[in-house]
Amino acid sequence: MTEQEPKPRTNGIIALVLCMVAVAVFVLYIAPALEAPLGLAPVARFIDERDINANMYFYTEVEQFSEANINMDNTMKYPPDGPQ
Numbered sequence: 001m002t003e004q005e006p007k008p009r010t011n012g013i014i015a016l017v018l019c020m021v022a023v024a025v026f027v028l029y030i031a032p033a034l035e036a037p038l039g040l041a042p043v044a045r046f047i048d049e050r051d052i053n054a055n056m057y058f059y060t061e062v063e064q065f066s067e068a069n070i071n072m073d074n075t076m077k078y079p080p081d082g083p084q
Contacts, residue, residue, distance in 0.1 A: 035041055047054050 035044070046052075
């Protein structure tokens with residue numbers, strides 16, 4: 001009796017599981033280990049000290065960003081004339 005090759009669907013499931021494991025290993029072990037060598041600790045401290053919600057997907061919900069966006073839009077629409 002010969003051994004059967006895995007079905008293509010099984011190969012896809014195995015590839016999916018391996019990718020998920022790779023992402024989990026990166027997020028849980030590799031990325032935290034890179035925080036110090038890449039100098040991200042001061043940035044993380046800055047974000048924590050100022051209580052910045054850095055994981056927001058829509059920054060327009062943050063008051064400071066909304067104000068900056070309005071100012072930027074107005075500056076682009078109505079640029080200063082310069083010295084007169």
